[in-house]
Amino acid sequence: MSKDKLVIFDTTLRDGEQSPGASMTKDEKIRIAKMLEKMRVDVIEAGFAIASPGDFEAVKAVAETVKDSTVCSLARAMGPDILRAGEALKNANAGRIHTFIATSPIHMKYKLQMEPEEVLAQAIDAVKRARQFTDDVEFSLEDGSRTEFEFASRIIEAVIDAGASTINIPDTVGYGEPAEYGLMFKRLIENVPNSDKAIFSTHCHNDLGLAVANSLSAVMNGVRQVECTINGLGERAGNASLEELVMAVQTRHDVMPVHTDIDPVHIVPTSRLVSSITGFPVQPNKAIVGANAFAHESGIHQDGVLKHRETYEIMKAEDVGWNTNKLVLGKHSGRAAVKARYEELGIQFEEHGEFNQIFQAFKQLADKKHEIFDEDLQALVGEAQEVEETYGFEAMEISCKTGQAPHAKLAIRVGEQVIETDSEGSGPVDAVFKAIEKQFQSGADLLLYSVNAITQGTEAVGDVTVRLERNGQLVNGVGADTDVVAASAKAYLQALNMLESGVRSHPQHGV
Numbered sequence: 308m309s310k311d312k313l314v315i316f317d318t319t320l321r322d323g324e325q326s327p328g329a330s331m332t333k334d335e336k337i338r339i340a341k342m343l344e345k346m347r348v349d350v351i352e353a354g355f356a357i358a359s360p361g362d363f364e365a366v367k368a369v370a371e372t373v374k375d376s377t378v379c380s381l382a383r384a385m386g387p388d389i390l391r392a393g394e395a396l397k398n399a400n401a402g403r404i405h406t407f408i409a410t411s412p413i414h415m416k417y418k419l420q421m422e423p424e425e426v427l428a429q430a431i432d433a434v435k436r437a438r439q440f441t442d443d444v445e446f447s448l449e450d451g452s453r454t455e456f457e458f459a460s461r462i463i464e465a466v467i468d469a470g471a472s473t474i475n476i477p478d479t480v481g482y483g484e485p486a487e488y489g490l491m492f493k494r495l496i497e498n499v500p501n502s503d504k505a506i507f508s509t510h511c512h513n514d515l516g517l518a519v520a521n522s523l524s525a526v527m528n529g530v531r532q533v534e535c536t537i538n539g540l541g542e543r544a545g546n547a548s549l550e551e552l553v554m555a556v557q558t559r560h561d562v563m564p565v566h567t568d569i570d571p572v573h574i575v576p577t578s579r580l581v582s583s584i585t586g587f588p589v590q591p592n593k594a595i596v597g598a599n600a601f602a603h604e605s606g607i608h609q610d611g612v613l614k615h616r617e618t619y620e621i622m623k624a625e626d627v628g629w630n631t632n633k634l635v636l637g638k639h640s641g642r643a644a645v646k647a648r649y650e651e652l653g654i655q656f657e658e659h660g661e662f663n664q665i666f667q668a669f670k671q672l673a674d675k676k677h678e679i680f681d682e683d684l685q686a687l688v689g690e691a692q693e694v695e696e697t698y699g700f701e702a703m704e705i706s707c708k709t710g711q712a713p714h715a716k717l718a719i720r721v722g723e724q725v726i727e728t729d730s731e732g733s734g735p736v737d738a739v740f741k742a743i744e745k746q747f748q749s750g751a752d753l754l755l756y757s758v759n760a761i762t763q764g765t766e767a768v769g770d771v772t773v774r775l776e777r778n779g780q781l782v783n784g785v786g787a788d789t790d791v792v793a794a795s796a797k798a799y800l801q802a803l804n805m806l807e808s809g810v811r812s813h814p815q816h817g818v
């Protein structure tokens with residue numbers, strides 16, 4: 308049976324970034340975009356160009372860097388949004404404008420306070436404007452799964468006539484149910500007279516844990532583009548996960564009417580990169596990319612796998628990029644080897660100084676840890692992101708004794724000076740955070756603290772994320788060290804640096 312191509316549209320850099328605290332800098336977006344390109348993602352939604360100057364620059368930079376994937380910017384169905392998206396995509400090899408307006412009764416009445424006829428007119432106008440910048444225009448009916456069938460049919464026919472070549476019907480609030488959502492596409496494709504002139508697309512949120520199931524049901528009913536994110540990142544409960552969709556299509560090719568062009572071997576490294584940049588750890592039992600996804604615990608399973616792998620395994624771990632983290636580097640590795648390995652991981656350093664800093668951190672790590680894995684290298688980059696340093700970790704002394712309150716003494720660089728501070732706490736990490744706050748009184752609230760052992764064994768590097776909030780500004784600081792208490796101190800100080808320098812405030816808070 309010949310199969311249609313399923314277009315993979317990744318929105319990690321846009322919808323994924325809408326997860327609270329997951330905002331990414333321009334350089335981080337470029338790093339992820341390069342990995343997505345290497346994975347052969349068809350369309351990369353790089354951001355929402357009008358949302359902030361930072362987001363505009365990020366979309367522009369991704370558009371100028373990526374050559375083999377289409378680069379897309381989101382734009383509301385409004386002239387200024389479309390203009391900004393068009394400007395950001397000016398130098399793209401292939402650029403797409405993705406414009407949207409809400410079409411469900413509840414959104415039109417309460418959010419937009421517009422009549423359906425006004426929404427229709429605005430949608431047509433937006434698509435026509437977008438076509439002045441590119442032939443590749445996608446139109447989304449926001450809250451599409453709760454939109455009335457007749458109105459959806461009318462608006463889709465009109466925007467295809469106006470020049471949209473992709474029609475996306477998102478399940479914006481994650482309310483869809485697979486059979487119903489799939490049937491909606493079937494009926495629309497059959498009923499809209501010019502439906503053959505466009506590709507229909509899904510964009511599913513995971514509020515009921517059905518995002519992937521809904522997307523696949525839509526594919527079974529004629530959809531040929533799925534919008535998804537690495538690790539299922541995204542607004543609220545997230546979006547359909549790229550790795551699950553791609554591997555479902557590949558593993559169940561016997562029943563799927565489609566194929567993808569994705570090279571799955573890059574899935575795990577990309578998942579790790581996204582996790583280390585956003586500070587969102589991947590749950591161990593997450594399909595495909597979770598640490599336990601291919602680990603067999605029960606004796607019966609282990610026995611079966613040893614006798615014949617397919618008894619319990621439906622995919623090969625190495626096909627999605629597990630076990631490719633070859634041990635290549637250690638204490639004696641030189642600059643060229645380290646740089647080359649970074650390049651294989653899709654990480655390039657624009658400036659000499661930037662690499663020097665990473666190489667120094669690599670050497671320090673190699674002194675403490677004999678085996679350096681890809682994840683360690685990625686964690687070092689996460690830690691060294693370009694945040695202006697107000698506070699720098701210098702040294703610490705921790706004392707913990709049964710029956711006594713843990714005590715932390717820290718030396719912190721502030722400009723040319725080194726300041727000492729100390730505190731007790733309910734645990735060593737608490738003592739470290741209290742010592743920092745005693746000195747600097749940042750006024751920030753600690754919203755999240757997470758530790759991820761990124762490689763195996765007790766000498767593993769601990770990757771710590773600290774999420775702070777101050778006056779509505781949310782930041783994620785990351786710190787990596789073989790000592791989790793030191794990693795925690797570094798992560799806390801990095802988060803404070805971000806608050807001080809104003810980076811990483813959420814790019815879409817302004818719109």
Ligand code: KIV
Nearest residue numbers: 407447449450477479
């Ligand atoms: O969830 C949604 O409806 C969206 C649209 C902007 C496509 O993210």
Ligand code: ZN
Nearest residue numbers: 322479510542
């Ligand atoms: Zn969305």
